[in-house]
Every structure is written in C-alpha cells, then in structure tokens.
Amino acid sequence: MKKSKHLLHPGFRMTSKKLPPLSPNPYKTYHGQTDSFRPSILEEPDGFARLLLFNSCYESMPTSSKMVVFDTELVLWKAFNGFIYQNTRHVLLANSSKEGAISGILSVTDFIRVMLRFNRERESREAASGVQEEVKTIQTDSIGKMSIRDYRELVQTEGNFMDLVSINADQSLLEAARLLCHHRIHRLPVLDPDNSSPLFILTHKRILKFMWCFGQQFCPSEWRKKTAKELGVGTWVGIRVVFYDTRLSDCLDILLNKGVSGLPVVDSKTLEVQDIYTRFDAVGIALLQANCIDVTVKEALAYKRNIDLQTERVVSVKETDTFWHIVSVLVESSVHRVCVVNEQNAIEGVISLSDVINFMAVKPGKALKPTKFTQHTQSAAGDLSDQAITARLQQSEKEREEEAAHKRNPTS
Template structure:
C-alpha cells in the first residue's frame, strides 16, 4: 500500500537552432534590464521568445497511425524507448489527434489484470462478468491471449481511445504553434496539468517537436545565465513553497506493484519515492516509465509482485545514477535547479540529514514558481510581444529612445559573448 504522512515533524514531507536563437537570447537578456522587477525576468525571457527558439538541434519524434493495433503500438513504444508517441488520423489528412503514452500502457495493464482476476475468481460461477455469448473459460483464455507475448491488445488505437472517451477519461489534444511564446507554452502545461506539449508548424499544422517542462527549464538555464538573479534563488525550496512538503505519496518495498501502478494512474503523480517502512529513508523511485520494465521482462501477468521485486526487472534503459536523485531539505532553489538540469531528471527528493524524505520537487513546481506565478499578468501573445532581434524594432514596452540606442550599441558585443558561453553550455547539456 502507499504511505502518506504530514505535519511539523512530518515525513510527508533536426531542426534548426541557429544563431538567431543566440541573438534572441542576448537581446531578450537586454530587455530584462529594462524591467527592474527581476523576479519576473524568467517570465519575460519566455515572453519574448517563441517555441521555435526551444527547438532542439535534433530529436526523435514518433508518430503512429491511429488505426494501428494497440499491441503493436505498445511494442513500438517499448522498442523506441520513449514515453510517448503522437497519433495521426488517416481519415483527416494525417492530422495529429492525440498522444499515446506510458500512462495508456499502465491503464491497459491494469484493465487486463482486473479482468483476469475476475475471470479466475468466477471461473466456476454463472455470475462471471463477461461479454455476451462468452463463457468463463473463454474469458480466461481471452485474457491469457491478451497477456501473452504475442498479443497485448487487439483493439486499434482509435478504438481504445473511443472506449476511454466514453468513460470520460480522454483528454483533448493540447498543442501550440511554433510562433507562439514560450510563456504561453508554460501556462498551457500548468493549466491542463500535462507533461508534454506538441509544437506545430503554424502554416501546415505538422508537428515539429514536443515541448516539456524539462526543455523549458533548460532553455531558461542556457539563455538566462546573464539575467539579474532574483533574490529567492538563495532561499530553500521549502521556505519558498516550491514542491510538495505535505501529504507526499510514498510506497514501500513490499507494496504490490498493482497498487503502485494504480496510484500512478489515478492520483496525479508521475513518480513515487520508495521508502523504508520504519525510517522513511528513500531507497528508490518508481516512475510511470518504469512500467516499461514489466514488458521488457515479459512480466505482464505478474502485477501481484512487490515493488522491490518489480525494481529487479526495471527498464534496462534506466541507468543506476537515476535511481534516486536528491537534495537536502535546506538546499536553495538555485542548488535544486543545478541538480535538475545537470542530472537531467524530472523530480528531486528533498531529504532530511538522516535520509528520510521531507519533500518532493518536480520540474513543474519549479516552472510554476519561476515563470507562471510571477508572469501571471504578462501578455503571452507573440503578436503583441515580438522577440527583440536585429531585424525588428523594440516592442512597445521598450519605448525610451535612449534605451534603444544603448541596446543597439551593445548588442553585437553581448551576442558574441553569449554565443561563446552558450556553445560551451550546449556541449555540456543535450536538450533531450
């Protein structure tokens, strides 16, 4: 079962990315100096840069036809070692209609597990829940077939999504045009509580790449190095309220995997700290992506194992260094930012001196605090707030002629300096 605790002593506790991007960064940097309230600097940075500017130099984007069988789709998901794929509708000129993710993989596994258990329990009962004309034995065999290596699901992706839609669990596709601001993208991720945002070509509607909290944070890290640093950077995440510090959901090594997956699917969390039952020391982390390990080890019919056992057949693509990434509960937000970027992870455990969990800090927590919250009253319209570059005039918010003159005189020098710094940084951080 899961654990949840709280209080003062609480434990719950290929595409282009050319010099225009560098120019955009340095000029956006300049615009920051025209706004003394430095707490809004990161929001301003994203306001004056559009999604094109966060496009990776190269990336993998997988698109599946929605008429593809579900089992083949999940096999492809596993083979591609990806958390998600985009879905296209062949009946609508190949338009992107949705996303199939590891969350769907977990949902299907739990459904099949439940059906198999019900069929086994009622094998000799006339009350067994089954489809019209289906016997109990057929139901068991049907589920066994579903769970076999050769057939995880006979429905097409489209049929599966129609079923989920009928249950009110299908979310409409949320996307953004590449010429819209990164600030708007951050707001969409927060508003709809989503982890990935397809970026579309504004002219043709074709997908260019997927924007995530991780990419936005790395963009801020790379292009915001010379901004005036807000005072809150030196305060601890707990003091600032960045992260979850009460009511943290945790699991134990002896928690059943099926219960763990159920929490991940229904409780709005993407990762669960695995803690010792008596000390609450963090020993591991189980995320949605770890569910792929179930398939890699051909254990689709073994969801009644413990989390500890499931971790033994963890996703082979996951490296040891990613098991538990943590900071101290007294560490500053700046320290947390460094760790998030350098370790390329989605969340951090904030630990007490004895290793017990005190808090959980996610990428979305950081983006919300640094961008969405302070930039709540800023316009996110790219047509109103154009990016500052050598081929456009200063936006209406940058009216003073003296400021414009000063910017033009120093732009070249700053761009050269920024480009040199960023080349080194880009070599160190792959924006995956």
Template sequence: MPLTRDSHSVSVPHERPPLPPVASDSPMFVDDSPTHSIKQHEADSYARLLQLNVCYDAMPTSSKMVVFDKDLLMKKAFNGLIYQNTRHVLISSGGDGGKISGILSVTDFIRVLLMKYREVMGVPSEHEVDCNDIGNMTVRQYRDFVESSGKLFQLVSIDANQSILEAARLLAKYRIHRLPVMDPIEGSPLFIITHKRILKFLWCFGTQFSLPEYHVKTPRVLGVGTWENLKMVYPSTPLHECLEILSTQNISGVPVVDEETKKMIGMYSRFDAIAIATDNDPNRLEKSVQSALDFKNFNKNLASMVVSINTTDTFWTAVQVLVDRNVHRLCVLNEHQQVEGIISLADVINYMVVKPGEHLQSPKAQHTPRVQRVEDMSNQELRRLLTTNNHDLEQQNEIIQK
C-alpha cells in the same frame, strides 16, 4: 513533414533550418536584445525572457518525432513505444491528411495493464470491455473506449511562433507534461516542449539577470513542491498497487521507502512500467516493487539511482540538481534520509515563471513563415527580411518598456 496515409508507424526526423536574423552556435537561439535594460533581477524577469522568445527558439538543433497511425493495433503500438524507448508518441489519421489528433503515452500502457489485471481478479468495471481483445483493438478503437469512460483528454498544442511563456502557461493550466509544437503554416509537428526543456532554456539564457532574492531560501520556505500527504510505497508493495497510485493520483513517480526506517530506497516512475512488458509471467503485477527496482537498477551504480537534496539545501540547489541530473523530480530528505517532500519540474517552472508572469500578455502569434530557408532567398529578399525583423524587435522592445 506531411504524414503518409499508408504508413502505420512513422519516425520523422526534423533538422532545424537556420534562423535568418541571427546565427548562433548554441543548440538554442534566444532573442535577448529587448532584455539588455534589465540590470537587476525583477520578480517577472524569467517570465519576460520567455515572453520575448517563441517556442521555435527552444527547439533543439535536431529532433525526432514518432508518429503512429490510428489504425495501428494497440499491441503493435505498445511494442513500438518500447522499441523507440520513449514515453509518448503522437497519433495521426491518414484519412485526415496526417493531422495530429492525440498522444499515446506510458499512461495508456499502465491503464491497459490495470484493466487486464482487474478483469483477471474479477474486479467489476463501470465500462465493460474484453481486456483480452485490447491488444487487437486499433488505437482509434481504444481512444473511443477511453472517451466513452470520460478519461480522454483532448490534444493541447501550440504554434511554433507563440511565446515560450504561453507554452508554460498551457502546461500548468492543463496539468500536462508535454506539449506538441506545431508548424503554423503546414500544421505538422516540429517537436515536443516540456518543463525540462523550458528549465534548460532558462538555465542557459537566464544568466543575464542577477540572481533572485529567493535563490538562497529553501524550497519548503518558498512553498515549492509537495510537502503533505505524500504518496509512498514499500519494497514489498505489489506492483499493481504502485501502478494504481501512479494512475489515479496524477503523479509521475512515487518514492520507495523502507518499511521500518522510512529511509528512501529508490523511485518508481511511470516510465519504469515499460519494463513490465518484457516479463512474460502472468502474475507479473503481483510481484513486489523491490523486484522491479532490482530489474531497473541492474548493473547501475546505487549512487545514481536516488536523486535528492537535503531539507537545508536552497531552492537554487534544487534547480541545479534538476538540470545537472536531467530528471523530472527529486526528493527532499531530512537528516535521517527520510522523504520530507518532492519537487517536480512543474513546481519549479510554475514558481519561477507562471505565477510571476500572470500579468504579462503574450504577444500575438505572427502567422508568417518564421522558418525560412536562406538558400531559397535572394540577397535582396534576405536584406529586406533582416530589416523587417530588426524593426519588429525594436517596436516590441518599446511596447514592453512602456
């Protein structure tokens, strides 16, 4: 859906049109016909599954895209981020015909919080800026400032008709957590593909393969996850120190452990920083991590706060927990409930897909309208399309089997 020039904040719902070749009641459509010949699990089985399916196939039945105009004030943008209860929004410019040019995320929110805190505390900054005016900056001006400090990342996106394997590779290459999927014809955003969505796709449609040999081994034996130099904070750690770790270490969550026993108490993530916006205390970043956890876990069951596995649990158990609990990471605890390691969704996808599939070539994107509305086609056109798609799939199968 094209963006309007005069709209500063647009919530764009996308209803997924029916795919002409196959009708499916599943929230995801998967073209698994070329993989029927795979009877035993091979090292690159999951990678080939993603190679044979395009990003559109991983798109949910319906999704909502939140887009902010570059001329929106930063304070309104952050309020919109909170109101939409989302980790990110897309950025566009009406002057460019609504072209998507970037992402505004919780990371930016944390960066602004820390900039304001450093100014209050008199900490010198390499790039001078009046932090009191940041809220009155437009998103465009803020991004220009971030670019001048060398911290602005260019937008990385992918066409909907490119393979899911290519999406996984881009997520790994640029070490990003979200990848906008664009309509190859109109150039408008369709949805955001993430490690979580890719893992769910594998979980739903990878059952056609036998289990891999590594599924009974522990993540530590396989080298999946982070096991050394773990970043952790204590309940008494000031919030600004916790946010500094999240901002500078390129991690999305940090375990909170007891200062004496080192037992895990909880997890503080980047998204939790949104709650700081509701606190009007000028010294809010001087408060402890414990106070933030108390606010986060208010009226919640303690058992649902910490998502973890034991050091003796298998890799497959870790995958199942990530899928069932719908989380971005989990901690690995020893018999004393102390943190031994952290496994993220990126770690799992890189191990299951990216590394085993390094030798695979992604099919060239077919820049033809994959998304076509059946109701707009005659019976003759529909039969021709079905025949063409079937022929293309057979040819693709022959090439891969060679």
C-alpha cells in the same frame, strides 16, 4: 510507423529585439556568469516570465529531435511494443483518414491504464469462476487486440479522454508553460503555424533549461538564500511513497489516479529513499508471458534493471539547500524531480519540474498578456548549411556585444 528527424539550428536561439541582451555570449550564462543588466531589471519578480514571453517556441527548438508517429489503426499491443523498441515515453498519433493529421498522443499513461484494466478483468473472472487463470499477455486480451482508434473511443466513453493540447511554434514560451501547468501534462507538441505539421515536443525540462541558460541574471537574491520549503515550492505534506513490498498494481494505481508521475521507494522503518518508480518504468512489465503486474515493487525494480530502458535515477537534495541550488541540480542532473531529505536521509519533500516552472514563471507572469510572433525563421534555418548557421550566430553575438557596450556607455 513513421520517424521524422529535424536537423535545425544548433542549440537554443535568442530573440533580443524586445528584450535587453542577456550577455555578450548567451551560452556562457550556463555556469552562472552575469552581465551588465541594470539592477532594476534584475530584481523584477516576473523576470523569468518576461524572458519566456518575449521568446517564441522556435527559440527552444533542439538541434535535432526524433519524433515517432503511429497510425491510429495500429493494433494497441503492437503500439506498446513500439514504446520498448523506440525507448520513448510517448508517440504522436496520425489519422490516415484525415491525410495524416496529428490527432493525439499515446503515452505510458495509456499503457498503465490498459494494464490496470486487464488486471481488474482478470481478477473479476477469477472471483467468478473460483479458478486462478494462467497469466496472459496484453496481446492475448481483447483490449490489446483493439486498434488505437477503438481504444481512444473506449477511453472517451469512460470519461477519461483528453483532447490533444498543442501550441504553434510562433507562440511564446510563457504560453507553452501555462498550457503545461493548466492541463497538468508533461509534453506539448509544437506545430508549424503554416501547415500544422509537428516540429518537436516541448517539455518542462527544456523550458527550465532555457531559463537556466539565458535567464540566470533574473534570479532574485532571496532564491539564493532561502530554501524551497521557505518559498513554498514543492510537496511537503501528504507525500506519496511506496515500499519494496507494495504491490505493483497499487503503485500503478497511484501513478494513474493521484496526479504523480514518479513514486519514491522508501524503507518502511527509516523512510530513507532507496529508489524511484516512474510511469515509464512500467513499460514492458506486462508484455512478456512470464511477467504481469501482480508482483511487488521490489520485483518490478529488479525487472526494469534487466531491460534496456533509460530509467530515471534517484537524485536527492538536503532540506537546507537553497532553491537556486535545487534548480541547478534539476538542470544538470536532467531528471524530472528531486527528493528532499533530512540529515538521516529520510524523505521530507518532493520537488518536480512543474513545481519549479510554476513558481519561477507561470505564477509571476499571470498578468502578462500572451504574445504571438508574426515572423519566424524555422524554414530558412532548416535550409542553411552549418557554415551559414555559424556565421549568423557570430553576427548575432557581435550585435549583442555592440548593444551591451552601448548600454554601458550611452555617450560613446
């Protein structure tokens, strides 16, 4: 197992050569401050899409990031234990036979697939023998003893294998958003275009925060007046929920096969949202001798509160809240989804990060052509001292202020 930590430039960086300056200080836009954009630019429906188009993935690189890499020869149950110890939802996979090239991602989705497979095999053996088997852990089962490489080959024979989807750091953020949306994935490895080494993982959450920090001026006025339901954002029909007495195996089956990453746990009578069970919450439930997935959701929720995992809390909004308010809640709460409730706190809808980014940027920017940036500064930025980076940011801010002043008064 290898860890790599990239200490890079602070916060987001902004490319302003092909786009008018967002504000004298782009960091001030986080709290809704506006600048001197022309009204015609502000009202363009594809404003957020263009913002992402004219900024490469480099611009969203975090100040620091932890990346966990497992060799594909690692035994599967040890890899899943690593999820707990590293408190992560995914790890990158490196193929030692190909000089450590990144070949895929192992995520909590794989963990759930293994648990369900083990549970089905156990139930089949019990039905055949008529004797209930003693609860086993993943490592005692044959699939747990597989290497990651053998497991991926098994998944491929079953038709569930997915090739690695990645993006080069010099490609646009809009292309990254398109890949996340098209492949229905939640994380996208960003690779160095020179040597294909991984730099960081790009997610819906980080793209939305980028748009929030630097693009609030693009928000159409109707987004501040209409609700998400009026704009057609989110899921409002056929919402998938579970109850406290739902079997965990059934809950995990929905998470794996129905295209959702989190299930609201609601009261069976009032439909009031009580909790939420996500894919990540399943990590660890079957790794101890005393636990398996043949429990209820209530028991599983009690178990997850007793282990040291950063689980997602329930965040709800009112059905009368405007779409832009919901966007602000998603950003400031740093969650993957919000539950929309009525006056009785009964669930009415679910809005995820992917729903929001698809509506704000992917659909409006459908006709925009992909952009690839020929120059990047990652290597240089990585070698700079903190003082040098600060000086560059101050110089960049000064240039933006001068350009903004010139646009306000071209004759001066």
